[in-house]
Amino acid sequence: MTLSATVPARRRRTAPRALRRFFGHKLALLGLGIVLFLTIACVVGPYLLPYDELYIDLRARFAPPGTGAHILGTDPLGRDIAARLFQAGQVSMAIGFAVMIIATALGSVIGVLSGYYGGYVAAILMRIVDAFLSFPSVFLLLALAAFLKPGPAMIALIIAATSWMEVARIVEAEVKSLKNRDFVQAAQMLGLSGRWIMFRELLPNAIGPIIVAATLIVARAILLEAYISFLGYGIQPPVPSWGNMLNGAQQYLGQAPWLAIVPGIAITLAVTGFNFIGDGLRDAFDSRSGGR
Amino acid sequence: MLRYLLSRLGQSAILLLIVSCVGFCVLSLAPGGPLSQFALSPGMTQEQLTRIADQMGLNRPLPVQYMDWLSHLLRGDWGVSYRDGQPVLAIIQRHLFATLLLMGTSTAIAIVLGSAIGIASAVRRGGIFDHTMTVMSMVALSIPTFWFGLVAIYVFSLNLGWLPSGGMYAVGNGSLADYLHHLIMPALVLALVDVAIWSRYMRTSTLNVVHQDFVRTARAKGLTRRRVLMKHILGNSLVPMITLAGLQLPVILGGALVTETVFTWPGMGRLFLDSLGYSDYPVVMGLLMASALLVVVGSLAADLIVALIDPRIRLN
Numbered sequence: 001m002t003l004s005a006t007v008p009a010r011r012r013r014t015a016p017r018a019l020r021r022f023f024g025h026k027l028a029l030l031g032l033g034i035v036l037f038l039t040i041a042c043v044v045g046p047y048l049l050p051y052d053e054l055y056i057d058l059r060a061r062f063a064p065p066g067t068g069a070h071i072l073g074t075d076p077l078g079r080d081i082a083a084r085l086f087q088a089g090q091v092s093m094a095i096g097f098a099v100m101i102i103a104t105a106l107g108s109v110i111g112v113l114s115g116y117y118g119g120y121v122a123a124i125l126m127r128i129v130d131a132f133l134s135f136p137s138v139f140l141l142l143a144l145a146a147f148l149k150p151g152p153a154m155i156a157l158i159i160a161a162t163s164w165m166e167v168a169r170i171v172e173a174e175v176k177s178l179k180n181r182d183f184v185q186a187a188q189m190l191g192l193s194g195r196w197i198m199f200r201e202l203l204p205n206a207i208g209p210i211i212v213a214a215t216l217i218v219a220r221a222i223l224l225e226a227y228i229s230f231l232g233y234g235i236q237p238p239v240p241s242w243g244n245m246l247n248g249a250q251q252y253l254g255q256a257p258w259l260a261i262v263p264g265i266a267i268t269l270a271v272t273g274f275n276f277i278g279d280g281l282r283d284a285f286d287s288r289s290g291g292r
Numbered sequence: 293m294l295r296y297l298l299s300r301l302g303q304s305a306i307l308l309l310i311v312s313c314v315g316f317c318v319l320s321l322a323p324g325g326p327l328s329q330f331a332l333s334p335g336m337t338q339e340q341l342t343r344i345a346d347q348m349g350l351n352r353p354l355p356v357q358y359m360d361w362l363s364h365l366l367r368g369d370w371g372v373s374y375r376d377g378q379p380v381l382a383i384i385q386r387h388l389f390a391t392l393l394l395m396g397t398s399t400a401i402a403i404v405l406g407s408a409i410g411i412a413s414a415v416r417r418g419g420i421f422d423h424t425m426t427v428m429s430m431v432a433l434s435i436p437t438f439w440f441g442l443v444a445i446y447v448f449s450l451n452l453g454w455l456p457s458g459g460m461y462a463v464g465n466g467s468l469a470d471y472l473h474h475l476i477m478p479a480l481v482l483a484l485v486d487v488a489i490w491s492r493y494m495r496t497s498t499l500n501v502v503h504q505d506f507v508r509t510a511r512a513k514g515l516t517r518r519r520v521l522m523k524h525i526l527g528n529s530l531v532p533m534i535t536l537a538g539l540q541l542p543v544i545l546g547g548a549l550v551t552e553t554v555f556t557w558p559g560m561g562r563l564f565l566d567s568l569g570y571s572d573y574p575v576v577m578g579l580l581m582a583s584a585l586l587v588v589v590g591s592l593a594a595d596l597i598v599a600l601i602d603p604r605i606r607l608n
Contacts, residue, residue: 027427131310134584136546139564143319143576146568219434226436227550231565250442250554254450261446264439271434279430 018208021284028280034273038266042089051080065258073258076248081262088240089266092222095156095241096274099221102160104167104214111171112198112206116179126172129165137162138227145233155234159221167213174206208285212278219274226267242267296599304592311584312365316358319577365581371574375567380578384560388582391559394551395544397479399537402486407533409487410494411526417499425495429488437547441481441554448477458556478555482547486540493536497529504528531602538594541587 022028051057056077065073065081072081110129114122132140144158178184179202187197203210222242228234229243237244242263249260345351349360364371370380409429413422449457455477501507502525510520549561556562560579567575 027430127307127310128314130307131314131584134307134311134542134587135315135580136542136549136583136587138546138549139580139583140318142549142564142568143580146571146576147319223434223436227438230436230438231550231553233568246439246442250445253442253446257446260439260442264436264443267439268431268435271436272431275430275434 018281018284022280025280025283027276028284031273031276031278031280034269035277038089038270038273039093042086042093045086046083049080049083049086051083055079055083064256065262072262073256075245075259076252076256081245081258084240084245085242085262085266088242088245088263089270091152091235091239092225092242092267093270095152095159095225095235096218096222096270098153098156099160099163100214100217102157103163103217103221104210106160107164107167107213108171108203108210110164111168112175112203114168115172115175116194116198116202118176122172125168129168132162132165135162137224141224141228142231142233145228150234150236152235152239155225155228156221159224162224163217163220167210167217170209170213171203171206174209175202178202178205208281212282212285215274215278215281219271219278222267222271222274242270293599297596300592300595300599304588308585308588311588312362312581313358315577315580315584316361317354319573319580320354320357370578370581373567373575374572375570375575380574383563383575384578384582387558387560387563390557391545391548391552391561393475394478394482394557394559395548397475398483398486399544401479401483402490403533403537405483406487406490407494407526407530409491411498411521411529413491413495414498414502415521422495425491429492432484432488435484436550437481437485438550438554440484441478441551444477444481445554458554459558478551478557481555482544482551485547486544489540489543490533490536494529494533497532498525501525501529531598534594534598534601535591538591541590542583545583545586 046052056079057074061074061076072085075081075084110125114125140162141158144161145155148154148158150158175198184197184201187201192201225234225241226243226246229241230246232244232247235241235244237247245263246260249263252259342351349357352360368381370384372379373383409425413425416422445457448455456474459474507520507524510524511517515523548559549564551557552559552561553565560582564576564579566572567579
């Protein structure tokens with residue numbers, strides 16, 4: 001008898017149906033469109049512009065949008081805002097994705113461990129999750145960023161360190177409900193190791209909620225990067241990020257409002273896009289909320 | 293009820309202990325740490341640094357440092373500021389009121405506006421208003437609070453000149469009207485995210501109540517829709533929202549930090565940033581603990597209020 005014949009069928013694959021529902025979700029498509037547009041703009045944009053993001057033109061300081069080739073205007077040093085915006089977008093979105101990968105991995109491991117083993121392991125791990133959730137994340141982030149003197153990679157790590165808890169909770173709940181199902185018990189009876197069961201049997205079956213949470217983490221990470229960079233503790237100049245472009249904007253608010261408005265719109269668009277996608281994915285994976 | 297109270301108190305105490313441990317570890321293990329401000333001063337040698345570390349007890353094993361720090365913390369000794377030598381607890385207390393005022397006002401705005409929007413969406417579920425609000429609340433959740441603040445300052449202070457662009461009161465004017473004049477914009481800006489979250493949850497909560505038997509009974513008795521809504525549905529759908537208010541505390545507190553920065557509001561958020569700028573380690577640590585304490589106590593209070601109001605929870 002082959003191995004596969006003895007193992008009861010796993011939960012039916014929901015991917016194709018979920019995909020179809022996702023593409024029937026108008027907001028999710030809009031979100032996907034926004035994210036794709038921004039990604040392409042940030043990658044291709046720099047090649048289309050006559051200015052480099054570091055090129056300083058002191059004669060063209062504070063040029064309002066639409067001045068000559070400065071589509072979005074210039075900053076206090078006369079640097080082209082459009083060029084900076086695209087470069088910044090690459091940095092900000094890369095951080096968003098890096099945070100997603102780190103936080104989702106960390107959260108999944110902690111969630112699956114406490115969900116599968118239960119008892120003391122779960123009690124300790126989940127109390128740590130609660131403890132992390134008790135700190136307002138901006139406080140924790142700033143405290144870490146101020147003492148760690150960060151580069152982009154460190155910023156991503158720090159943001160991930162305050163973003164994994166939601167995934168851990170979701171995975172823990174999902175694994176707890178899955179672990180008494182037939183396919184897991186069959187795997188245990190076959191003598192498969194705990195590690196195999198957790199990462200090959202349980203986690204793949206919890207993939208839906210994990211993907212939803214991961215998408216929302218990208219949105220949150222872009223926002224958090226903007227917060228701490230705006231306050232001067234995130235990405236350090238001359239590397240531009242959407243957050244640090246806003247850093248000096250307040251003092252020039254009356255003189256050059258576009259300094260504040262342009263990057264803010266980019267952040268809002270990107271975060272809205274990822275939030276819409278996350279919402280669409282949630283509806284697509286969750287059969288209960290189908291009849292909205 | 294007493295048993296519930298005791299068990300919740302016990303849980304919170306344990307949580308606070310873990311919170312203190314996490315907070316202490318995070319800041320102690322960060323390179324730089326308490327010594328960073330001394331390391332920056334010119335002419336500082338490694339020898340002198342070691343001596344300072346000795347005096348501050350920083351070369352003891354971490355658990356010993358933690359126990360020492362915790363016992364002082366419990367006795368109300370949160371250390372003194374590196375900047376001006378004042379006790380940390382007193383500094384925090386001076387800034388607490390401004391933050392609580394800002395948070396309280398914006399939470400009140402969020403409760404009223406969010407509940408109204410949530411109920412209106414739930415009553416006409418799937419209608420134009422419901423859809424518009426769904427999209428708008430998601431956009432609101434995506435707007436960086438500080439940026440929204442900047443735009444508000446640009447529009448209402450710089451262009452229209454209706455509201456002051458920052459501060460808590462005008463110099464030489466301590467009237468209540470002046471306080472309110474300064475409070476209104478930061479409170480509304482901070483409330484934006486909260487209104488969005490609150491209205492979403494209120495919508496769900498109302499939808500859950502609408503389909504329950506007692507609502508049908510009330511309608512069957514011949515009560516008007518309006519009366520059923522105000523007397524039966526509103527009260528019941530608000531109960532879960534108290535818990536939510538507790539859970540939202542970290543979000544509002546974090547939002548208050550950035551809002552305070554933009555509006556130069558003299559609260560804990562400004563203090564936190566100023567202290568970071570000076571590497572004022574004891575104050576940073578104190579504020580981190582104070583904010584977590586506020587969150588844990590807030591959610592405990594929310595749970596207890598719910599248990600007091602709703603007998604169904606006590607019985608479980």
